[in-house]
Amino acid sequence: MAAKASAVERQSGRIKDSNQKRILDEASRNRRARKALEALEQDNFHDDPHADLVMSKKIPKFQETIESRGSRKKKPKSAEYYKQRFRKSLAQMVEEDKNYMTGGTSYITAAVEASRYPDRHFCAVCGFPSNYTCVPCGARYCSVRCLGTHQDTRCLKWTA
Amino acid sequence: MIDNAYILDNGAYSAKVGLSCHEEPKIIPNCIMKAKSERQRPFIGNQIEDCRDASGLFYILPFTKGYLVNWDVQKTVWDYILSNDCCPSNFSESPVIITEPYFNFNPIKEAMSEIFFEEYECQSFLRVNAGDLSVYHYNHDNPGTLCVLLVETGYSFTHIVPYIQGKKIRNKIRRIDVGGKILTNHIKEIISYRQLHVMDETYVMNQVKEDCCFVSEDFSRDVEIARKKYPENTIVRDYALPDYTTIRRGYIRPLDSKEECNQQTIRLNIERFSVPEVLFHPSDLGINQMGIPEAIVRVIKSCPEETQPHLFNNILITGGCAAFPGFKTRVYNDVRSMAPYNCKVRVTVPDNPVTYAWHGGVLFSKDPKFYNYAVTKEEYEKEGHAVIFERFDEANLNFA
Ligand SMILES: [Zn+2]
Ligand SMILES: [Zn+2]
Numbered sequence: 001m002a003a004k005a006s007a008v009e010r011q012s013g014r015i016k017d018s019n020q021k022r023i024l025d026e027a028s029r030n031r032r033a034r035k036a037l038e039a040l041e042q043d044n045f046h047d048d049p050h051a052d053l054v055m056s057k058k059i060p061k062f063q064e065t066i067e068s069r070g071s072r073k074k075k076p077k078s079a080e081y082y083k084q085r086f087r088k089s090l091a092q093m094v095e096e097d098k099n100y101m102t103g104g105t106s107y108i109t110a111a112v113e114a115s116r117y118p119d120r121h122f123c124a125v126c127g128f129p130s131n132y133t134c135v136p137c138g139a140r141y142c143s144v145r146c147l148g149t150h151q152d153t154r155c156l157k158w159t160a
Numbered sequence: 161m162i163d164n165a166y167i168l169d170n171g172a173y174s175a176k177v178g179l180s181c182h183e184e185p186k187i188i189p190n191c192i193m194k195a196k197s198e199r200q201r202p203f204i205g206n207q208i209e210d211c212r213d214a215s216g217l218f219y220i221l222p223f224t225k226g227y228l229v230n231w232d233v234q235k236t237v238w239d240y241i242l243s244n245d246c247c248p249s250n251f252s253e254s255p256v257i258i259t260e261p262y263f264n265f266n267p268i269k270e271a272m273s274e275i276f277f278e279e280y281e282c283q284s285f286l287r288v289n290a291g292d293l294s295v296y297h298y299n300h301d302n303p304g305t306l307c308v309l310l311v312e313t314g315y316s317f318t319h320i321v322p323y324i325q326g327k328k329i330r331n332k333i334r335r336i337d338v339g340g341k342i343l344t345n346h347i348k349e350i351i352s353y354r355q356l357h358v359m360d361e362t363y364v365m366n367q368v369k370e371d372c373c374f375v376s377e378d379f380s381r382d383v384e385i386a387r388k389k390y391p392e393n394t395i396v397r398d399y400a401l402p403d404y405t406t407i408r409r410g411y412i413r414p415l416d417s418k419e420e421c422n423q424q425t426i427r428l429n430i431e432r433f434s435v436p437e438v439l440f441h442p443s444d445l446g447i448n449q450m451g452i453p454e455a456i457v458r459v460i461k462s463c464p465e466e467t468q469p470h471l472f473n474n475i476l477i478t479g480g481c482a483a484f485p486g487f488k489t490r491v492y493n494d495v496r497s498m499a500p501y502n503c504k505v506r507v508t509v510p511d512n513p514v515t516y517a518w519h520g521g522v523l524f525s526k527d528p529k530f531y532n533y534a535v536t537k538e539e540y541e542k543e544g545h546a547v548i549f550e551r552f553d554e555a556n557l558n559f560a
Contacts, residue, residue: 036445037446040341040342040346041225043219043221044219044360045359046216046360048194048218049194049196049216050194050202050218076279079231079232079236082234085231085271086267086268087231089229090224090227093266093267096267097263097265100266104330104331105331105332107263107335110263110333110335111335111337111449112320112458113450113458114443114449114450115441115443115449116450116454119443119444120441125353126430127350127434128430153353
């Protein structure tokens with residue numbers, strides 16, 4: 001009995017130890033936060049179900065409208081042509097804009113500042129206001145129950 | 161006076177399009193969608209209405225973070241919009257008004273001009289911010305208005321824009337990086353974690369957001385109500401999801417409904433208002449920016465002192481997110497609490513905050529000023545992009 005108890009003790013001591021070792025550092029926490037924000041910008045979370053579908057086939061063409069009136073002289077350019085013609089990414093344009101917009105507000109500087117008011121905290125599990133912070137990962141929780149769910153589902157199990 | 165101007169309010173989520181003689185614009189999803197169930201074809205714009213099963217739709221969007229970058233997608237959607245299947249027009253007769261976001265980038269502006277003049281061969285063309293048309297609409301409805309503080313809260317972001325005597329003060333514009341897209345992705349995320357995997361159901365969850373969410377007029381009070389059990393909890397709702405065999409669109413179902421329900425349901429409680437709350441506290445999601453009311457006050461206080469009472473008195477909110485119930489009251493309450501006590505605060509949310517700019521375009525196309533502002537094909541052919549930049553970007557047009 002006594003031996004068992006001490007084994008449990010030792011074991012829980014080990015768990016404690018390993019938990020203490022496994023505390024996410026600042027960099028991983030920031031990386032997680034950034035990933036979460038990036039996910040909020042995503043258009044899709046699954047793959048294109050018909051990636052092989054040739055899209056141009058059944059698409060009505062502007063030319064049909066014009067031709068039906070019989071006034072069109074020149075051949076319309078394809079969507080693919082414009083993809084090749086205008087291929088600057090947003091990041092590229094933002095970078096060029098920085099050089100072009102000397103003085104005055106630009107896309108970058110128009111972003112509004114941080115709030116003067118303190119952040120509010122909500123439980124990562126149930127969404128209600130929370131008072132506690134998970135030590136290993138920094139997530140917020142509101143109750144022992146939500147902490148349990150958090151540890152079982154996310155916390156250190158997330159590979160971000 | 162012309163009554164056949166072609167007005168295209170080209171939003172990142174939906175294009176609002178029609179001739180100025182039309183009563184209402186058509187609202188066309190500005191994207192291409194692919195359905196799991198139909199291998200035959202992609203769905204362009206409102207063709208999605210023909211899709212039998214809208215579960216697991218895959219989206220292809222022309223816009224990234226609010227700016228037009230995928231030109232093959234946009235060209236495909238525009239070709240469809242301009243075709244006989246949607247909203248055709250004869251551009252040799254109809255002048256075109258097209259909208260762009262604030263701080264649009266020069267390569268995008270040039271591409272728009274090139275496509276409309278060279279590809280679609282339009283005869284005259286005006287590119288404006290959708291907000292310019294909203295402010296014109298507001299000034300038209302409220303003659304004598306000196307200043308307008310516009311809040312445009314759309315799919316990609318929210319802009320706070322002061323207009324003084326019809327002209328926007330570019331240097332004072334501020335952007336909050338929260339819009340409808342983030343809210344939909346957020347509700348998908350929390351429902352998927354708490355209840356049912358819906359990460360692939362953007363289309364359906366966007367409808368859930370539209371059908372169920374509201375802006376809380378008193379956040380801590382509503383949190384306390386949401387903690388209670390039904391029926392003391394007057395916020396909690398069940399939502400029956402569409403199965404695309406018996407029902408095509410989900411609906412709210414009372415918790416004590418005796419009616420049999422074979423649909424899968426999800427329960428919405430605090431989510432109903434914590435999701436739109438992100439517009440008021442972006443930091444709830446870890447976005448390090450102030451929310452709408454604080455930004456309104458900040459922007460107004462950065463403007464010349466004599467304009468401030470006028471700006472507080474003419475706060476106009478447009479865009480899809482403005483359609484959440486409770487939006488107007490919440491903005492009023494929060495701004496009121498932060499504004500100087502002797503300043504009158506007035507907030508307007510139009511009956512239809514989505515089409516308000518388009519209707520402004522209709523009104524503006526009938527203003528003689530419109531002729532001076534639009535660039536003709538001849539001018540473009542003679543002077544190229546320079547004349548367009550001069551007219552649309554450097555002149556700071558007046559929308560009083
Ligand atoms: Zn909790
Ligand atoms: Zn944790």
